Amino acid sequence: MLDTLLPILLFSALLLAAIGAVRRVRLWRQGRPSPAPIIRGLMQVPRRYLVDLHHVVERDKLISHTHVATAGGFVLAALLAIVVHGFGLxxxxxxxxxxxxxxxxxxxxxxxxxxxxxxxxxxxxxPWMRLPKSLMAFSIGMFVVTLPTAGILPEGFFQSGAGWLAALVLAGVITWGLGEMFFGMTWGGPMKHAFAGALHLAFHRRPERFSKRAGGEHRSTGLKPLALDDESAKLGVEVPADFTWNQLLGFDACVQCGRCEAVCPAFAAGQPLNPKKLIQDMVVGMAGGTDAHYAGSPYPGKPVGEHGGSPHDPIVARTGSALVDAETLWSCTTCRACVEECPMMIEHVDAIVDMRRFLTLEHGNTPNKGAEVLDNLIATDNPGGFEPDSRLHWAADLNLPLMADKREAEVLLWLGDGVFDMRNQRTLRAFISVLRAAEIDFAVLGNEERDSGDVARRLGDEATFQSLARRNIKTLSQYRFARIVTCDPHSFHVLKNEYADLSTADMPSRYEVFHHSTYINQLVTDGKLTFKAWKGGNVTYHDPCYLGRYNGEYEAPRAVLKALGIEVKEMARSGYRSRCCGGGGGAPITDIPGKQRIPDMRMEDVRETGADLVAVGCPQCTAMLEGVVEPRADIKDIAELVADALIITTPDEKATQSKPAPASPRATLEVMP
Incomplete structure (x- = not known):
């Protein structure tokens, strides 16, 4: 009986899976066109799966090994079952x-x-609770039914008296397993992630994430620009069908593991955002329906079952309910913790900013102080609305060299909008003293510098970002410099990774950009700085999101602290898992309330280390952490710590140090033949 029934079951399941695959592809293809080479992409799936994806999965060794055993066993068992039992080999x-x-x-x-x-x-x-049982059903059923073919049970065993009953039971177990493994893979069961996930790796919206450079991983974190000159194109994403087709595919690949949820600072703070729920809402919108069947953690303070939509209905309604509430999108700090943790390599932040763009550019709907900040950027080129020509008032006593006067310098120091903040001015002064101690040829743009555009872009105002960026690019193109150095990771990121998209033949915009911690580390390595012994207390280091997760720089700041004689007491969440300070993505501007503040949670991480001082490398992090009510640890930028420890060498001392010491007679004798 099984010899006849098993091939029917196998090929029926395959046929239904194929029909489901066509239906699934049609759902994805509702999205906007996006270039993706089909053959090349499919050929790269094995390497991307076994190397790139498992690089993330391996962070949890048990689950990594479990996934290899389960998924690898299933793929091999399914192929061999078709050959051995389907074709009767x-x-x-x-x-x-x-x-x-x-x-x-x-x-x-x-x-x-x-x-x-x-x-x-x-x-x-x-449905995910039944997955282990379905995996067992498939594996046990295929194991037992294969025993006669392997010679362990006699041929015709399942045709005997007792064998008939066993055959009926096996047919039911195998049907259960095939239904989940094959049919459910393309029709929406828990195994859907296997089909969508493989194709997501093949046609990923950011194929650069899978490229490798000499010296490490190539990161792709810059936001994609909008074609503002295309009058027919919608500004941002209004409905699910406005996403590109491979973005919809990426949403469908979600395995609902909740790793993104576990690291999201907004979710932990009780703000109405859960990255996993957001992705599942996009899947609901793509297929049509409501979130009533979602079985994970909801957005904090928002019950499940009240939202729904369709491919061509607004994601965020101006009145009433839709797929997502606007405050969910504005809760995001764009820290990329969700993206960094996602084993399916889904781009949550891209989707959030795409939806913000529509709210800001088409509806002018930016909450709280968002509209005021954007108006300030348009009118005064800085988010605080300060007089543009007052950028160097704080440095009147520093006699800073201007690029307009020098025309050429080794380092162009990008000051950023921290020049209008008294606290950040201390950091800038400290770093300038470091550059002068190392005798670096540097200059600043002064009043020619404009806001980098980071805040405008994260708030969804792509038009203002591109306007600011093009003006800065035009200014930079007038001068010659080897590199740009800045104390602001947000400016560092956009200058390094996002200005290049706006490059033109007459105004190239690809620069060598350094964060000041990286540049200081280079100066230390080159022997241009010497320090006094560290006599302070315990120190921990807070990784800025836009330096770490966005640009992969974790070691240089720690190397600088080590050179100062500081042994860093690491927080439980540090490095690529560092908790966001809450200052990115315009979050302090939109200011969506939650149950607690993100910087308060981060300072609690600090308290657990027993550190007396937090070393930081970002003006946003400094502001957010210093906003925590005392008693708390002190906050100092790495530049301030370096400046405090500097041993300033006079010109006479340098001349003396540069003279070679006379060789001793003993040394001379030792080198004679």
Missing amino acids: DSTILAWVLLAATVSMFLGSLVVAKRRSPPPSRLSKG
Whole structure:
């Protein structure tokens, strides 16, 4: 019986899976066109899956090994089942390999079952709770039915009296397993992530994420520009169908593991954002329906079942309910913690900013002080609305060299809009003293410098960003310099990664840009700075999101602190898992309320280390952490710590140090033959 029934079950499941795949592809293709080479993309899936994706999955060793055993066992078992049982190839060797694959899959499914007994709060429940059982059903069913082919049970065993009953039970178990593994893979079950995920890797919106450069991983974190000169193009994303088709594909690849939820600072603060729920809402909008069947953590303070939509209905309604409330989008700090943690490499931040762009550019709907800040940027080229020609008033006593006078310098020091903040002026003064101690040839743009455009872009005002960026690019093109150095990771990021998209033949905009911590580390390595011994207390270091997750710089700041004699007491969440200070993405401007403040949570991380001082490398981080009510640790920028420890060498001392010491007679004798 099984010899006849099993091929029917296998090929019926494959046919239904193929029909589901066509239906699924049609859902994705509702999105806007996006270039993606089909053959080349498909050929790169194995490497992207085994290398790039597992680079993220391997951060949790148990789950990584479980995934290899379960997914690898399933893929091999499914292929061999089609060959051995579907086409009836009677091969003992293949049968034994099939048995091994099902054993691997079964062992992996046991770990999956244990992990969900009970599941952590970040994991979605509902249909996902049946997945371990379905994995076991497929693996056990295929294992038992293959035993006669492998020679372990006699041929015709399932045709005997007792065998008929076993055959009926096996047929039911295999049907269950095939239904989840094949049918559910393309029709919307928990295994959907396997089909959509593989194609997402092939046609990822940011294929640069899979490229490798000499010396490390190539990061792709700059936002994609809008074609503002195309009058027919919508400004941002209004409805799900406004996303590109491969963005919709990426949403569909979500495995609902909740890693993004676990690291999201806004979710932890009780603001109405959960990155996992947001992605699932986009899937609901793509297919049409409501979020009533969502079985994960909701947006804080917002019950499940009250939102819904369709591919061509607004994502955010001006009145009433839709897929997402506007305050959910404005809660995001754009810290990219969700993107960094996602094992399916989904781009949450891109989607959020795309939706913000429509709200800002088409509706002018930017909450709280957002509209005021954008108006200031348009009128005065800085978010605070200060007089543009007052950028250097704070430095009247420093006699800073201007590029307009020098025309050429080794370093162009990008001051940023921290020049209007008294606290950040201390950081800038400290860094200028470091540059002068190292005798660096530097200059500033002074009043020619404008806001980098970071805040405007994150708030969705692409038009103001591009206007500011083009003006800065035009100014920079007039001068010659080897590199740009800045104390602001946000300016560092846009100058390094986002201005290049606006490059023209007469105004190239690709620069060598350094964060000041990286540049100071280079000066230390080159022996241009010497320090007094550190006599302070315990120090921890806070990684800025736009320096770390956005640009992969974690080591240079720590190397500088080590050179000062400081042994960093690391926070539990540091490096690529550093908790955001809450200052990015315009979050302090839109100011969406929650149950607690993000910087308060970060300062609690500091308290757990027992540190007396927090070293930082970002004016936003300084402002947010210093806004925490005392008692708390002191906050100092790395430039301030370096400036305080500098040993200033006089010209006479340098001349003396540069003279070679006379060789001793003993040394001379030692080198004679």
